[in-house]
Amino acid sequence: MFFLIFFSLFSFSFSEEVIYHQVKKGENLESIAQIYKVSVEDIKKWNHLKTSKLKVGQRLLIKKPLSKDSISEKEIVHIVKKGENLQSIARKYKVSIEDIKRLNDLKSDKLIVGQKLLIKGEAKIKEEPKKEETSPSRSLNEEEKVIYHVVKRGESLKDIAQKYGVTIEDIKNWNNLKKSKIYAGQKLVIKKTISSEPEKVKVEKESPKKRPKEIIYTVKPGETLSQIAKSFGVSEEEIIKLNNLKNNQVRSRQRLLIRLPEEGLQVKPEGKGETKTEVKEKVKEEASSLEEAFENLKKEEELLRKKGLSRRDYLKLISQYRHLYLLYPSSEIAPFALLKTADLYYELYHHSLRKEDLLEAAKKYEFFLKQFSNHPLKERAILSLLEIYERELKDFQKAEEIKRNWGLYLKQGKKPYKEALYNETSVKKEKPNKVPELIADLKKVLNVEAVTGVDYTRIIIELNGNFNYQLNLLPERKDYPPRLYVDISPAVLDYKVKRLIDLEDKHLKAVRIGQFDPQTVRVVLDLKSLNDYKVFKLTQPYQLIIDLVGKEKAIIKERGSVIAKKEKPKSWAKKRESKIIAKSEEENKSEGKSKESYINVARQFGLGVRRIMLDPGHGGEDPGAVGPNGLKEKDVVLKLAKMVGKKLEERLGVEVLYTRDKDVFIPLAKRPALANSLKADLFISLHLNASPDSKAKGFETYYLNFTTDPEAMRVAALENRANDQGLADLQDLVKAILANTKLKESRELANKVQKEMVKHLTRYFSDIEDRGVKSAPFFVLVGTRMPAILIEADFITNPVIAKRFEGEDYLEKIAEGIVKGIEAYIQSLKLSVYP
Ligand SMILES: [Zn+2]
Structure with missing residues (x-):
């Protein structure tokens, strides 16, 4: 197949011009270098040649500095100033108003001060339609302007012809229409000759099939017009006429439009020397080498991909594809080639997460649609554009505009874009939270951490100050997995x-993290599957928490027999930092598969308790409450946790995990994440209470819920280490708390533990105060997927109690009480699965 190659004004933003030299018989690198006044080394470099061997017909890329006569247009962006209108701007740049309107997609003549207008740019390159020319001489005629008319409802060809002062036949020719039928929304090419010359008389009508093929030929050094004409079997005059030449002088590298004699047409006398086949061969050579250049580039891309593309590689490839275009x-x-540039920019964005790359991709897709509005790939370009504007940039106005202009081109048979993207129930359209007063300058994203288990993942994003965030879900697309991303700003x-x-x-x-624009950090989660997710913000430290939760599938065969489809614990043990956790995981692994499934079956019913996670509060830089004797909550509760853990292991034979087993700081948000990812069956957070009233004493047990009790709120604030939780943030927190399905179980566990703890201690101490079971929004319990409680085991701020914490006895009794409570809870379950 031949490629049709037309002459066209093209612009480079490159500093050099590139030409292709086809190696002829007898030529070598030296001779070619001489022709172009470049070095052999350069040619080898440009063409990645390892040796100096050349093949006849081989195409070589030659770079030359821009010659004066080559046309070069840089993009000009004009910012509308006060008092300016389209006319004045058009005058200023010596362009037409129509040009400006088309380039900028302006629907009216109205301009806004400050508006940016593209005056000259890529869009100028190819305003002339492609293969529809009836008279090739016109294609070189700059004066001819092309308008795209979108057919309105009820409009006929006659109406349109009248409107533009052209004939119906013209419109049919320009648009390759076989019939007069047009439909609303169809885009029609309308050509207007605005040159002062009288319009040329139309050339004889030809059916599109018979239209002669046209190619662009680059004059080689030393070639004469007569030689060229002869080699193509056309007349010199025809070439002169076609190319508006003054005489028969041609210069090297000049591009000439050649109209090839059609098969079946008579070969002109000038073409005697060459047979038709030879002409065809010559054209084929030219055409196939272009195809070859494209294929070579694709191969180069593949090669680069194997190594992994760097930003530089992307930009290089984009520039090469663009060049080809x-x-x-x-x-x-x-x-x-053009679509490649867009795709590559879009892909680059997915690595860089930079807005500039995204905008560049959008620009290229739009340009593609402008240039190739009838191309079969347009639908893909439209979808990409919509995704970019709607999903990634949140420019809904622009997205609407695209839908208005291009929506018709989306296939009806397919799942409509709208439905695919909007009717997804899980797609949340979250508005950015408003905390504007708290935001003075850019905050830093200090850390992004993922705590992950078999069917649970928590992403913790930590900042050094308050921030806004916006969450988005991108459904799966051909080239990309479903993605959840969050924009954090100003950061x-x-x-x-x-x-x-x-x-x-x-x-x-x-999880990919990038600086999207100067004040937005974008965190992208490439998902495999998604069942549920929760997002909420914590303060002190400022954190954004993203919880991803999967569902285990269970097939219940018959009563009492459950086959659970479950994942084997994978390599996740490796990913955790805590040694104890890793250890218990190893043990768990060695227990073998049958036990694992057994545990899992039990868990399906929510009955079994095999694994308990103990969470000694605070730690490291966070001491918790401090007693009058200098005793720190973090140390006491760690001791207490170990006592509880030992008893649980010995007496109940359960596996005990700790969020910390030494004096280290573990962020609040990470604690339930550990419990979730390790599939603990119970989560018990251990704390000591504090009060400005030194006489305050007693025990209380909390489960996660809302509270109106000011005392419970006070304790929550104490343990949350936060007193300035913004209202907006709280809303997300509320949602996260409401999503806790283990509310009832948690309350039950809290009741049992509180009761047994107080009962046991009262046996030995006369002054034990029962402050009861309460609920409060504790951060450390948010997002737990198992029954979870927080115990405030007496007041460290009370001097009498603080003294008791110095020894082992009091703690020992508290631990015993807690274990009895847990035991009672487990026994209250209908089915107990521990041995
Ligand atoms: Zn505490």
Whole structure:
């Protein structure tokens, strides 16, 4: 197949011009270098040649500095000033108003001060339609303007012809219409000759099939017009006429439009020397080498991909594809090359997460649609554009505009874009939370951490100050997995933050972190599957928490027999930092599969308790409450936790996990995440109470819920280490709390533990105060997927109690009480699965 190659004004933003030299018989690198006044080394470099061997017909890329006579247009962006209108701006740049309107997609003549207008740019390159020319001489005629008319409802060809002062036949020709039928929304090419010359008399009508093929030929050094004419079997005059030449002088590298003699047409006398086949061969050579250049580039891309593309590689490839497009904007490869530039920018964005790359991709897709509005790939370009504006940039106005202009081109048979993207129930359209007063300058994203288990993942994003966030869900698309991303602003990434967290998790492939624009950090979660997610913000420290929860599938065969489909505990043990946790995981693994499924079956019913996670509060830099004797809550509760753990293991034979087993700081948000990812069956957080009233004493047990009790709220604030929780943030927290399905079980566990703890201690101490079971929004319990409680085991601020904490006895009794409570809870379950 031949490629049609047309002459067209093209612009480079490159500093050099590129030409292709086809190696002829007897030529070598030296001779070619001489022709172009470049070095052999350069040619080898440009063409990645390892040796100096050349093949006849081989195409070589030659770079030359821009010659004066080559046309170069840089993009000009004009910012509308006061008092300016389209006319004055058009005058200023010596362009037409129509041009400006088309380039900028303006629907009216109204301009706004400050509005940016593209005056000259890529869009100028190819305003002339492609293969529809009836008279080739016109294609070189700059004066001819092309308008796209979108057919309105009820409009006929006659109406349109009248409107533009052209004939119906013209419109049919320009648009390759076989019939007069048009439909609303159809885009029609309308050509207007605005040159002062009288319009040329139309050339004889030809059916599109018979239209002669046209190619662009680059004059080689030393070639004469007569030689060229002869080689193509056409007349010199025809070439002169076609190319508006003054005489028969041609210069090297000049591009000439050649109209090939059609098969079946008579070969002109000038073409005697060459047979038709030879002409065809010559054209084929030219055409196939273009295809070859494109294929070579694709191969180069593949090779680079194997190594992994760097930003530089992307930009290089984009520039090369763009080059190919610019060189042959009317060839068949042009739309593919152009679309490649858009796709590559979009792909680059997915790595860089930079807004500039995204905008560049959008620009390229739009340009593609402008240039190739009838191309089969337009639908893909439209969908990409919509995704970029709607999903990634949140520019709904622009997205609407695209839908208005292009929506018709989306296939009806397919799942409509709208439905696919909007009717998804899980897609949340969250508005940015408003905490504007708290935001003075950019905050830093200090850390992004993923705590992950078999069917649970928590992402913890930590900042050094207050921030806004916006959550988005991108459904799966051909080239991309479903993605959940959150934009955090105003914020910058700390240099220490890893840009990629690779996970082999059930829900998550990876977490990617990038600076989207100067004040937005974008965190993208590449998902594998998604059942449910929750997002909420914590303060002190400022954190954004994203919880991803999967569902285990269970097939109930018959009563009492449950087959659970479950994942084997994978390599997740490796990912955790805490040694104890890793250890217990190893033990768990060695227990073997049958036991695992047994545990799982029990868990399906919510009955079994095999694994208990103990959470000694505070730790490290956070001492918790401090007693009058200097005793710290963090140390006492760690001791208490170990006592409880030992008893649980010995007496109940359960597996005990700790959020910490030494004096280290573990963020609040990470604690329930550990319990979830390790599939603990109970979560018990241990604390000591504090009060400005030194006489305050007693025990209380909390489960996660809302409270109106000011005392409970006070304790929650104490343990949350937060007293300035913003209202907006609280709303998300509320949602997260409401999503806790283990509310009833947690209350039950709290009741049992409180009761047994007080009962046991009262046996030995006369002054034990029962402050009861309460609920409060404790951060440390938010997002737990198992019954979870928080115990406030007496007041460290009371001097009498603080003294008791110095020894082991009091703690020992508290531990015993807690274990009895847990035991009672487990026994209250209908089915007990521990041995
Ligand atoms: Zn505490």
